[in-house]
Amino acid sequence: MRRRISGSMITVAIAAAALGAIVSMSITRTSAQAPAAPAARPARVGGKPNFSGIWEANNEANWDLQAHAALPAAVTQPGVYPFDYARVPAAPVLALGAAGAVPGSLGVVQGDGQIPYKPEALLMKKDNAEHWIDRDPELKCYLPGIPRAMYMPYPFQITQGTNKIHMAYEFSNTARTIHLDKVAGPPDDTWMGHSVGHWDGDTLVVDVTNFNDRSWFDRAGNFHSDALHLTERFTLMSPDIIRYEVTIEDPKVFTQPWRIAMPLYRRVEPNMQLLEFRCNEFVEEFMYGGVRKQQLVKHWEGETMAVDITRKVPSGDKFYEWYGGKQ
Amino acid sequence: MPDRFSRSMITLAIAATAAGAIISVSITRTSAQTQTASATAHTASAKSSATATALKTPWGEPDLQGIWTDESDTPLQRSPKYANQEFFTEAQRTELDKERAALLGRDRRVERGTELDVAGAYNAQFMSVKHTGARTSLIVDPPNGRIPPLTPEAQKISAAEREFRLALLQATQTCKNKSVGCAGGKYDPTPSPRFAEPPPRYNTARMNRRDNPEDGALPDRCLTGGLPEFGGATGSFRRIVQTPGGIAMFYDVGQGQGWQRNIVMNGSPHLPANIRQWYGDSRGHWEGNTLVIDVTNFSPKTDYQGSRENLHLLERWTRTGPNTLEYVVTVEDPTVWTRPWTVKQEFTKQSDDENRIYYEPRCIEGNYASPGLMHGQRMAEAAFAKGQGPDPRISDNATDFVGVEDDPLQ
Amino acid sequence: MRTKIATVVAVVGFAILGGAASVSAHHAFAAEFDASKPVSFKGTITKMEWVNPHTWMHVDVKKPDGTVENWAVEAGTPNVLFRRGFTKESLLPGTEVVVDGYQAKDGSHRANGRDLTFPDGRKLFLGSSGTGAPYELSPESKK
Numbered sequence: 001m002r003r004r005i006s007g008s009m010i011t012v013a014i015a016a017a018a019l020g021a022i023v024s025m026s027i028t029r030t031s032a033q034a035p036a037a038p039a040a041r042p043a044r045v046g047g048k049p050n051f052s053g054i055w056e057a058n059n060e061a062n063w064d065l066q067a068h069a070a071l072p073a074a075v076t077q078p079g080v081y082p083f084d085y086a087r088v089p090a091a092p093v094l095a096l097g098a099a100g101a102v103p104g105s106l107g108v109v110q111g112d113g114q115i116p117y118k119p120e121a122l123l124m125k126k127d128n129a130e131h132w133i134d135r136d137p138e139l140k141c142y143l144p145g146i147p148r149a150m151y152m153p154y155p156f157q158i159t160q161g162t163n164k165i166h167m168a169y170e171f172s173n174t175a176r177t178i179h180l181d182k183v184a185g186p187p188d189d190t191w192m193g194h195s196v197g198h199w200d201g202d203t204l205v206v207d208v209t210n211f212n213d214r215s216w217f218d219r220a221g222n223f224h225s226d227a228l229h230l231t232e233r234f235t236l237m238s239p240d241i242i243r244y245e246v247t248i249e250d251p252k253v254f255t256q257p258w259r260i261a262m263p264l265y266r267r268v269e270p271n272m273q274l275l276e277f278r279c280n281e282f283v284e285e286f287m288y289g290g291v292r293k294q295q296l297v298k299h300w301e302g303e304t305m306a307v308d309i310t311r312k313v314p315s316g317d318k319f320y321e322w323y324g325g326k327q
Numbered sequence: 328m329p330d331r332f333s334r335s336m337i338t339l340a341i342a343a344t345a346a347g348a349i350i351s352v353s354i355t356r357t358s359a360q361t362q363t364a365s366a367t368a369h370t371a372s373a374k375s376s377a378t379a380t381a382l383k384t385p386w387g388e389p390d391l392q393g394i395w396t397d398e399s400d401t402p403l404q405r406s407p408k409y410a411n412q413e414f415f416t417e418a419q420r421t422e423l424d425k426e427r428a429a430l431l432g433r434d435r436r437v438e439r440g441t442e443l444d445v446a447g448a449y450n451a452q453f454m455s456v457k458h459t460g461a462r463t464s465l466i467v468d469p470p471n472g473r474i475p476p477l478t479p480e481a482q483k484i485s486a487a488e489r490e491f492r493l494a495l496l497q498a499t500q501t502c503k504n505k506s507v508g509c510a511g512g513k514y515d516p517t518p519s520p521r522f523a524e525p526p527p528r529y530n531t532a533r534m535n536r537r538d539n540p541e542d543g544a545l546p547d548r549c550l551t552g553g554l555p556e557f558g559g560a561t562g563s564f565r566r567i568v569q570t571p572g573g574i575a576m577f578y579d580v581g582q583g584q585g586w587q588r589n590i591v592m593n594g595s596p597h598l599p600a601n602i603r604q605w606y607g608d609s610r611g612h613w614e615g616n617t618l619v620i621d622v623t624n625f626s627p628k629t630d631y632q633g634s635r636e637n638l639h640l641l642e643r644w645t646r647t648g649p650n651t652l653e654y655v656v657t658v659e660d661p662t663v664w665t666r667p668w669t670v671k672q673e674f675t676k677q678s679d680d681e682n683r684i685y686y687e688p689r690c691i692e693g694n695y696a697s698p699g700l701m702h703g704q705r706m707a708e709a710a711f712a713k714g715q716g717p718d719p720r721i722s723d724n725a726t727d728f729v730g731v732e733d734d735p736l737q
Numbered sequence: 738m739r740t741k742i743a744t745v746v747a748v749v750g751f752a753i754l755g756g757a758a759s760v761s762a763h764h765a766f767a768a769e770f771d772a773s774k775p776v777s778f779k780g781t782i783t784k785m786e787w788v789n790p791h792t793w794m795h796v797d798v799k800k801p802d803g804t805v806e807n808w809a810v811e812a813g814t815p816n817v818l819f820r821r822g823f824t825k826e827s828l829l830p831g832t833e834v835v836v837d838g839y840q841a842k843d844g845s846h847r848a849n850g851r852d853l854t855f856p857d858g859r860k861l862f863l864g865s866s867g868t869g870a871p872y873e874l875s876p877e878s879k880k
Contacts (some may be wrong), residue, residue: 042571052570082412082551099590141384141694141806154654157589160567161392162385166568166575168587171692175577175587179567183679185685187824188787194686214692274587276604280549280691284540291701293538293708319702319845323695399874428874453813453862455820484782537768549790561816562817582814583789675872685816692790696769696811703769703842724768 042105046162049202049236054267057151060105064220067107073100074132074219093131110259121253130219141172141279145215146208147246149174155267157274170274178206186210189226204234225252240266336542382646386571389616389646394684395674396564399460405472409463414572423459467670482634487527494519495535497675499723508726518720531630535725537704548691552584553629555656564684598624618644634660770849774840782832787815810836817860
C-alpha cells in the first residue's frame with residue numbers, strides 16, 4: 001500500500017483564532033455580593049500614575065497596522081475582474097463569509113501612515129501576507145511579541161508594583177515583566193523582548209530589546225528582525241484610557257524609525273477578570289492533523305457548500321523547518 | 328575555538344521523573360536513628376511578627392514580591408520507615424547529600440543499539456539536583472506524611488487506566504521480560520485490540536500509542552504546568568508582583584511551561600460552574616499577614632495525582648523573613664482521597680538582578696518533537712505495512728528509564 | 738550484556754520531588770528515534786535553538802566524500818543551563834562538537850544527542866560561564 005503522505009503542507013485555518021473579533025465574553029454574576037475592586041485601586045502607586053487593571057485595545061491593528069478599506073478576507077484570490085479591489089475570499093476562509101472579512105481601519109501608523117521598509121523587506125512582507133495561513137505565528141498560538149500583544153482583541157492585566165510592572169495577556173499565557181530596577185538581560189533572544197522601564201514625569205517609558213525574529217506585527221505580514229528595538233510610552237489620558245505609543249526601530253528591515261499610537265481602554269465591567277485562552281490545544285488539529293494515523297477533519301457538509309480537506313506533510317528534513325515557523 | 332567552559336560544577340541529570348510518576352526515595356540506613364523534634368536548620372517556623380511587619384509594601388500589605396523557589400529537594404511523600412518523623416536530623420541530611428552526590432559521579436550507559444539506550448535521551452546536565460531539604464516530606468498532614476488512601480471510586484478509575492496502558496504494552500519486550508514497566512500486566516505476542524479504543528478518560532499520561540496528538544502525555548503537548556505546583560528537576564519558579572488590591576503570579580516550571588495566575592482579590596465569588604480552566608480559578612484575600620487563595624473550577628483535562636475537575640485547593644502564602652516565604656496548601660477532592668491533605672514548603676527569594684527565572688518559559692514554539700513522534704510512528708507503520716519492518720505496536724514507546732538505571736538507593 | 742562506559746556522565750534514575758503534573762517528563766525518545774540507526778559524527782555548529790521542551794543544535798557534518806550534511810540534534814531543556822549562567826554566547830556557531838546518538842525514524846537528518854562532547858572528550862554544557870546555582874548538589878559540595 002502506498003503511503004498517502006506526500007511532500008508539502010496545506011492547512012486550513014478553521015481555528016477560531018482567525019476570527020478574533022467575534023469572540024465575545026459575557027460573564028454574568030448572579031451572586032448578591034457587590035464588587036469591591038474600583039475602591040481598592042488608588043490613582044497613584046509609589047507616587048506614580050497607577051496603570052493597574054484590565055485593559056484592551058479596541059481597533060483593527062491586529063489585522064493590519066496600516067490604514068485600509070475593508071477586505072473580503074486576509075487571503076484572497078482573483079475574482080472575475082483583474083482589479084485588486086475586486087478579489088474574492090480564498091478557499092481557506094470562504095466558509096466563514098463575512099466573519100472572515102477584514103474590517104476597514106484608519107490605521108495606527110503615525111506620520112504618513114507608511115511603514116518604511118527596505119525594498120527587499122517589502123517583498124518579504126508581501127510574501128508573508130500571501131502565506132498568512134502557513135506563516136502567521138498567531139494561527140499556531142505562538143507568542144505574539146510586543147507590540148502585537150498590546151493590540152490583540154483580547155484583554156490583558158497590568159499589575160503595577162514599585163519595581164516591577166507585570167503584564168499578563170489573555171492570549172496563550174503571554175506575559176512580560178517590565179523592570180523598573182536594574183536586572184541582567186535575558187540569556188537568549190525572546191519572542192516578547194526584554195522590557196526595561198523608567199518614568200518621564202507621569203509617562204511610563206519602556207525600552208524593549210532582545211527580540212528574536214519570529215513574531216509578526218499583525219495579520220498582514222508585517223514583520224521584524226532580531227534587531228528590533230522599541231520605545232513605548234504609556235500615559236493616562238483619563239482614569240480609564242491609556243495613550244499608548246511605540247517608536248519602532250529595526251535597521252535590518254526598515255530605513256528609519258516609525259511610530260504607532262492608539263488608546264487602550266479599561267474593561268470596566270464589574271468583576272472583570274482574565275479567563276484562560278490556552279489555544280495550543282485548539283491548534284493541534286491545524287498544526288499536526290496531517291500526522292494523525294487517520295485523518296480527523298476531512299469533510300464538512302453545509303446546505304450550500306461542502307468543504308473537503310486534504311492534509312499534506314512536509315517531507316524529511318523540511319518537516320522540522322515547517323514547525324520551526326521560518327521557511 | 329577557545330574553551331568557553333570553566334570547571335565549576337559537575338551536575339548530572341536525575342531523570343527518572345520523566346515517566347511522570349513519583350518514585351519515593353527509600354534510603355537504606357544501617358544505624359538506628361532517633362527521632363528529633365525539629366531540625367535546627369529549619370527556618371520556616373520563624374514567625375517573628377516584628378520581622379513580618381517590616382516586610383510590607385509601601386501601601387501596607389504584606390510583601391510577597393520577588394522570584395521564589397524551593398532551594399532544596401524534598402520528596403512529596405515520606406518514606407514509611409520515617410513513620411511520623413517530620414524533619415531529618417542534621418546527620419541524616421548530610422548522609423543523604425553524600426549518597427546522592429555520589430550518584431552524580433556515576434557513569435552508566437547501556438548497550439548501544441538498544442531501545443533503552445535511545446530512551447536515555449541525552450547527556451545528563453539538563454536537570455538540577457539540590458541539597459536534601461530539612462523535611463522528610465512535603466506533606467505535613469496526615470501525620471505520616473503520605474497521601475491519604477484513595478476512595479473506592481478513584482481506585483476503580485486508576486485500575487481502569489492502568490489496565491488500558493498495560494494492554495497497549497502486552498506485546499512488547501517490556502512485558503515479555505516481566506520488566507517493572509509491565510508490573511500487573513501480562514505478555515501476549517498479539518497486540519491488544521484495545522489499540523483501537525479511546526482511553527478511559529481524557530488522556531494526560533504516557534501511553535504506548537501515538538495515533539494522535541491526544542495520545543501524547545500532557546508534557547509532550549506542552550500542556551503541563553498547573554496547580555498544585557511543588558517543584559521538579561528542571562526548576563520551579565514563581566514571580567510575584569503586587570499592586571494595591573491585586574497580585575499577579577507567573578510560573579516557570581517544567582520544560583518551558585510558563586503560565587499566569589491572575590488572583591482575583593475583589594471578594595467576588597468563583598466563576599460559574601460551567602467555566603472550567605486548566606489552572607482553576609484563584610480567589611484571594613488577606614488574613615492578617617497571610618494571603619489565602621481558594622482555587623476551584625479545574626478542567627477535567629487536568630490531572631493531579633488522579634484528581635481532576637473536583638480538585639479544590641486552599642493556599643496560604645506568608646512572608647516569614649527577608650528571604651523566605653512559607654507556602655502551605657490543603658489539597659482536597661472527596662471523589663479521589665478519603666480526606667484532605669496538606670503540604671508545607673519553604674521558598675527562598677532569588678536574585679532578581681541575575682534573572683534567575685528563565686526569561687521566557689515557553690514550550691509550544693519549539694515543540695518540534697510532538698509532530699516528530701507521530702511522524703516517526705507513521706513511518707514505522709508504513710514500513711510494517713510494506714513488510715519492511717516490525718509491527719510498531721510491539722515496541723515500547725511509553726516506558727523510559729525503567730531498566731536503564733537501577734536506583735541504587737531502593 | 739556489554740555495558741558501554743563512556744567518558745560522559747550518564748543518566749541516573751532518582752526522583753525526589755512531588756507534583757507529577759510539573760515533572761519534566763520528556764517524551765519517549767524511542768518513539769521518535771531509531772535504535773537500529775545509531776549515528777556518530779563530528780560537526781560544526783551552525784545554529785543553536787535554545788528552546789523548550791528541547792534545545793536543538795544545528796550541525797554541519799562533512800562526509801568522507803566531501804559533501805556537507807546539515808543535521809538537527811535534539812538535546813535537553815535549556816532552563817537549568819540558563820540558570821547556571823549559560824547564555825546564547827556560550828555555544829556559538831563555529832564550535833566543533835561530537836554527536837553520538839540515534840537518527841530519526843523518518844530517516845531525516847535529525848538525531849537525539851545521546852552524548853554530546855567536544856572533540857577532546859569533554860562533555861558539552863559542563864560547568865557554566867556565569868554565576869552557577871549555589872543551591873545545587875555537586876560531588877564536591879558540602880552542606
